[in-house]
Amino acid sequence: MGTVQVKMPGRMREGEKAYSVDILPGPIPLRELFRDVWRHRELITVLASRDIRVRYKQTALGVLWAIVRPAVATFVFTFVFGNVAGLPSGTIPYPLLALSGVLAWSLFSEGVSAGSQSMLVNPNLVTKVYFPRIIMPMSATLRGLVDFAVAATFYFALAWIYGMPPGWKVAFLPIAVLYALFVSTGFTLWFSVLGVRYRDVAHALPFVLQALFWISPVGYAIAAIPERWAVPYWCNPLTSVIAIFRVSLLNEPLPETPLFLLSVAVSIIVFTGGLSLFRRAETRFADVI
Amino acid sequence: MNQSAISTSGLGKRYLLGERGPALGGRTLRDAMGSAVGRILRKEPRRDENPEIWALRDISLEVHEGEIVGIVGRNGAGKTTLLKILSRITRPTEGRARVRGRVASLLEVGTGFHRELTGRENIRLSGAVLGMRRAETEARFDEIVSFAGVEDFLDTPVKHYSTGMYLRLAFSVAAHLQPDILLVDEILAVGDLEFQKKCLGKMGEVVRGGRTILFVSHNLPAVQELCPRTILIDGGRILQDGRTDEVLRAYVGMYDKRGSSSEITPEMHDLQYNGDAFVRLLRVELENPYAGSFAVRWREPIRLTFHFEVRRDLPDAVFGLRVDSMHGTAVFGSHHTDGGDAPFRLPRGTYSLSVIVENPLQAGRFSISIGAHSAVTRDIYFLVPHAVSCEVLDIPFDAPRYIGKHLCLVNGDAQWSKPEPFEP
Numbered sequence: 001m002g003t004v005q006v007k008m009p010g011r012m013r014e015g016e017k018a019y020s021v022d023i024l025p026g027p028i029p030l031r032e033l034f035r036d037v038w039r040h041r042e043l044i045t046v047l048a049s050r051d052i053r054v055r056y057k058q059t060a061l062g063v064l065w066a067i068v069r070p071a072v073a074t075f076v077f078t079f080v081f082g083n084v085a086g087l088p089s090g091t092i093p094y095p096l097l098a099l100s101g102v103l104a105w106s107l108f109s110e111g112v113s114a115g116s117q118s119m120l121v122n123p124n125l126v127t128k129v130y131f132p133r134i135i136m137p138m139s140a141t142l143r144g145l146v147d148f149a150v151a152a153t154f155y156f157a158l159a160w161i162y163g164m165p166p167g168w169k170v171a172f173l174p175i176a177v178l179y180a181l182f183v184s185t186g187f188t189l190w191f192s193v194l195g196v197r198y199r200d201v202a203h204a205l206p207f208v209l210q211a212l213f214w215i216s217p218v219g220y221a222i223a224a225i226p227e228r229w230a231v232p233y234w235c236n237p238l239t240s241v242i243a244i245f246r247v248s249l250l251n252e253p254l255p256e257t258p259l260f261l262l263s264v265a266v267s268i269i270v271f272t273g274g275l276s277l278f279r280r281a282e283t284r285f286a287d288v289i
Numbered sequence: 290m291n292q293s294a295i296s297t298s299g300l301g302k303r304y305l306l307g308e309r310g311p312a313l314g315g316r317t318l319r320d321a322m323g324s325a326v327g328r329i330l331r332k333e334p335r336r337d338e339n340p341e342i343w344a345l346r347d348i349s350l351e352v353h354e355g356e357i358v359g360i361v362g363r364n365g366a367g368k369t370t371l372l373k374i375l376s377r378i379t380r381p382t383e384g385r386a387r388v389r390g391r392v393a394s395l396l397e398v399g400t401g402f403h404r405e406l407t408g409r410e411n412i413r414l415s416g417a418v419l420g421m422r423r424a425e426t427e428a429r430f431d432e433i434v435s436f437a438g439v440e441d442f443l444d445t446p447v448k449h450y451s452t453g454m455y456l457r458l459a460f461s462v463a464a465h466l467q468p469d470i471l472l473v474d475e476i477l478a479v480g481d482l483e484f485q486k487k488c489l490g491k492m493g494e495v496v497r498g499g500r501t502i503l504f505v506s507h508n509l510p511a512v513q514e515l516c517p518r519t520i521l522i523d524g525g526r527i528l529q530d531g532r533t534d535e536v537l538r539a540y541v542g543m544y545d546k547r548g549s550s551s552e553i554t555p556e557m558h559d560l561q562y563n564g565d566a567f568v569r570l571l572r573v574e575l576e577n578p579y580a581g582s583f584a585v586r587w588r589e590p591i592r593l594t595f596h597f598e599v600r601r602d603l604p605d606a607v608f609g610l611r612v613d614s615m616h617g618t619a620v621f622g623s624h625h626t627d628g629g630d631a632p633f634r635l636p637r638g639t640y641s642l643s644v645i646v647e648n649p650l651q652a653g654r655f656s657i658s659i660g661a662h663s664a665v666t667r668d669i670y671f672l673v674p675h676a677v678s679c680e681v682l683d684i685p686f687d688a689p690r691y692i693g694k695h696l697c698l699v700n701g702d703a704q705w706s707k708p709e710p711f712e713p
Contacts, residue, residue, distance in 0.1 A: 020389040023374060025381050036420075043417035050406060050414070122403065129394065129401035129418050130377040283380035286373065287304060 027279040028132070036132040044135055048143035051114070066150035070106060074099040077219035087220045092250055093162045099155050101218040104245040107148045107177065108184045108238065109209050111141035115188030116195050116205060123289050133282040134275075137188040141181055148177070155249065164250075172248035179244060183237045183267045189274030193281040196288055217242050222255070234259040237267035292389070293351050294470055294501040295375060299384035300348040301525075302370050304560060305341050342556060342564070344370040345525045348384070354469075357492065357502040359516035359533060361509070361540050363557070363675055367525040368505045372396060372472045375503070390469025390501075393419055395459060404448035408439050408458055411447055415462045429465045436491070437461035457484055464491050471495060474505040475617065489515060507617035509537055524556065549578030551677045562669040567603065568661060572596040573677045576643070584680035588700070591646040591679060595659060598639045605632040605664040608642060613675070614698050615654045621699075632664035649699040650681045 021032065028036070056062045074095050081087045082094035089097045115137035119126055122136065159165050166173075195201035216238035217225070225233050233239060240263030243255045254260070345367040352358050360368050373379045375386060376394035401418055402411045412433055416426030434440055437457040439450075447455055463471060473492070489511055496502055496515075506512050512519055512533060519536040521529040523543065529536045551573045558565040575583050576592035585591050595608075611622035623646070626632060657679060660672035 019391070020387055021377070023377060023381060023386040023388065025383055028380075039420040040417065042423060043414075043420075046414055046417040050403070050410065054405060124403065125401055125418070127378065128396050129415075130392070131418050131420070286379045 027283060030279075033132055033134070033279070037135060037138075040131045040135055043131055044139045044142060047136065047139040051140070051143050052146050063146070063150055066147040067154045070099060070102045070151045070154065073102045073219075077102070081220050087224045089221055090223065092221075092252075093164065096155075096159055096162055096164060096250060097221055097246075098219050099158060100245050100249045101216075101220075101242050103148065103151055103155060103249075104176070104180055104242045105213065105216065105218045105238070106151065107144050107180045108187075108241060109213070110144040110147065111181065111184035112187045112191060112209065113205060114143065115140035115185070116191030116201065119192050119196050119285060119289065120202075126289050127286050133285055134189075134278060137185065137192050137278075141184050141188055144184075145177075145181075159249070166249050167251040169248050169251055172244060176241070176244040176248050179267075180241045182271060183241055186237070186267060186271030186274045189278040190270070193274075193277050196281070196285055212236070212238060222246075230259060231262070234263045235266055237263055237270060239263050240267065292354055293387075294354045294356070294389050295352040295386065295503070296350070297375075297384065297386035298349045300345060300371075300374060300381050300386055301343060301383040302345040302367075302374060302379070303341050303343050303382040342560070343525050344560075345374070345381075347526055348522075350520065350527065350530060352501060352503065354389075354501055355496060355499050356518065357496045357504060357516050359512035359519035359536075360503060360505045360522060361507070361512060361519060361537065362522035362528075363543070366522045368522055369396065369474055370525075371522070372474055372503065372505060375470075376472055388470065391419065392470045392472065393463045393466060393468035394472040394474070395463045396472070396474045402447050402455070402459060405446055407444045407446055408434075408450070409443045411458070412462055416466060419466050419468060421466060426466065429467075433458075433461045433465045436465065436487070453484065460488055460491075464488075464495055468500070470501045470503075472503050472505075475507065485511070507613075507615065509540075509615065513537060549583050550574045551583065553673055553676055557673050557676065559672040559674055562660070562672045565600070565671060567599070567601050568606075568671040569598045569600060570595060570659060570671065570673050570676065571598060571639075573657075573659065575677075575679065579682060582680070583677060584682050585648065586682050587652055588648060590648050592643065593646065593657070593677075594641055594643045596639070596641045599635045599637050602637055603633070603635045603661070603663075603670060606635055606661045606670060607632050607664050608644075608661045609659075610644065610646070611658045612646070612650070613656050613658065615656065615678070618698065620650065620655065626664070648681065649701075651697050651699060652681050653698070654678055654680050 056065070059065065061068060077098035078094045081098070082089065118136040118140040119133065125131075125136070126133065156165070191201055191205060195205075215233070215236055218238075222233075222239065222243060240255075240260055243260060243263075246252045247254055348367075348371060360371070362368050370379075372394060373396065374381050375388060376392050376396070377388075378394070378396075401415065403414060406414060412430060413423070413426055416423070434443065437454070437460070439454055439458055442450065442454065447458070450458070463473075471492075485508075492502055492504070492515060504512065504516060516533050518531065519533040520527055521536045521540050529539050553570040553572060555565045555569060558569070572595075574594045574596070575585070576594055577585060577589065579586055579589075593610075607624050607626050609622060609624040612620045614620055623644075625644070655678065656675040657677050658672065658674045659676045661670045662668060663670060
């Protein structure tokens with residue numbers, strides 16, 4: 001202290017010219033948005049790691065919760081769908097079928113529930129400082145990865161016990177995870193914009209997620225759906241998410257291409273629609289929150 | 290001349306009143322649908338239901354690299370909105386601005402800290418918010434901590450910090466993370482004198498290091514000391530932009546023209562607290578003016594009458610006022626319920642309300658903020674910051690023992706004994 005620092009890393013870094021920004025009415029241009037997100041990439045992990053730390057503070061089981069929750073869900077689905085309702089699972093042990101669905105579903109739904117509230121629980125960050133707002137839903141979606149990693153380990157252990165370790169198709173798993181995050185972010189963008197505008201969303205969201213849960217093949221096999229319902233059923237983005245997970249983990253054959261692409265197309269529409277809505281709305285977040 | 294760091298042309302920002310949801314009981318889908326349905330039933334054309342306000346209009350200015358520019362103006366004049374646009378927290382409604390370099394803003398108290406996080410974590414968070422690499426933040430970590438003087442509380446969540454500590458840390462982070470442009474808003478309003486001096490020193494140092502600062506403050510001596518150039522904003526527009534001493538003279542003059550009755554415009558109601566949706570303060574009168582101006586003599590009670598319009602029924606209003614020095618220090622405040630009186634139940638209508646403020650103030654100029662809140666929910670019905678300014682003249686009212694103008698804000702009486710010999 002006391003001396004004036006001559007070195008100014010803020011300006012000289014990476015040989016960049018003093019970077020200048022034009023501030024105009026309307027949404028932030030896409031190029032500027034990408035550049036800003038890249039500049040603030042560390043903020044994504046800082047926010048995510050903070051939330052993970054807060055989440056398991058003062059819990060007795062800590063990160064074990066990431067195993068307990070899917071384990072209980074798997075047990076219930078196996079009992080209700082597999083034993084009571086007698087839904088088919090082919091040659092696959094029912095618990096593995098259910099758990100692979102639960103893995104994908106949790107990654108998705110936890111991202112959406114956390115992400116859609118991310119703006120509202122951090123009003124200080126929204127009204128007092130600038131960074132691209134999309135970082136908040138993004139980081140909320142990403143933090144589900146830690147729970148996912150723990151639960152996935154549990155899956156591999158269970159698969160090994162059942163003598164059904166994943167085959168070479170497990171190489172698809174990273175793609176499946178990225179795709180799940182993509183879909184999750186798409187939904188989050190919609191809900192976070194609506195959540196800022198209408199506080200109803202906090203009440204409606206659990207309900208919407210629950211409805212989505214039942215129309216997605218989480219606790220049962222996609223094969224359980226009658227042929228004539230196939231097209232509306234595959235309009236659900238979650239169907240393709242869970243399908244890829246089952247391909248990679250259970251060594252299932254690839255699903256029918258047209259139906260699969262239909263589901264992917266809906267995902268892309270949800271995401272791009274959410275992104276454009278978010279970009280238009282984010283300019284007013286600080287005025288409204 | 291250096292290149293320009295900030296340049297704006299025709300910058301404007303419009304707010305729709307009543308847009309802030311929660312203050313009006315939360316905007317819900319039902320409200321939105323209800324008003325849409327009502328409109329259809331009454332066959333009204335769709336229109337903006339909310340009156341609009343231009344918080345900022347026609348702002349064209351040029352600030353060069355390495356300049357430190359003061360911004361003064363009454364509350365609600367648009368100073369904070371300007372800083373929010375320049376720091377990209379909110380987008381303008383019209384016009385454009387170009388900003389060169391990395392911007393850090395210190396808006397009001399508390400600036401983007403997360404209350405649950407510790408001081409240490411918040412420093413890292415702020416670095417990441419500024420777009421700094423972790424290593425860059427770490428490199429300045431010790432400097433930040435020692436300037437703020439929070440070494441012993443690094444691992445305490447900042448929600449347990451005192452306002453002073455919180456502010457010191459916020460300032461220290463912003464000043465040491467070396468942004469190219471620093472936007473500072475009312476940072477000196479809180480915090481002790483010593484820290485204020487430290488801040489001013491640091492800001493001077495930052496500017497000598499080639500950075501640019503916009504400094505919003507009611508602390509006129511500080512503006513005078515730091516800034517060669519000052520901009521005066523009123524009603525969202527630039528009134529004057531030039532040498533600090535000239536601009537400050539114009540600013541102080543604005544308060545002088547007001548006479549013993551002061552009209553309150555809707556724009557002066559703090560938008561953050563419902564604007565004038567619940568209560569519109571119309572006029573404040575001084576019942577005992579001295580020489581026809583908004584001034585009283587030393588030790589003379591200040592007799593004020595508020596004229597206001599209640600626009601929605603208020604079940605439980607508590608009226609209050611606060612007196613600040615012109616340097617922005619809160620001196621004292623009062624609620625009408627302080628003596629045990631019940632809150633007011635006020636149906637819609639226009640009212641006048643009188644208050645006699647015992648006057649402990651030393652000679653000088655003071656500003657009075659007026660507002661009301663709900664006794665039950667504590668929600669603020671309205672707030673007019675710095676509604677009027679009142680001069681306390683150095684002419685004694687009743688007491689012959691006038692102490693004279695000195696640096697104190699208030700008079701205090703003390704009982705002194707005679708010296709008594711004692712054996713050590």
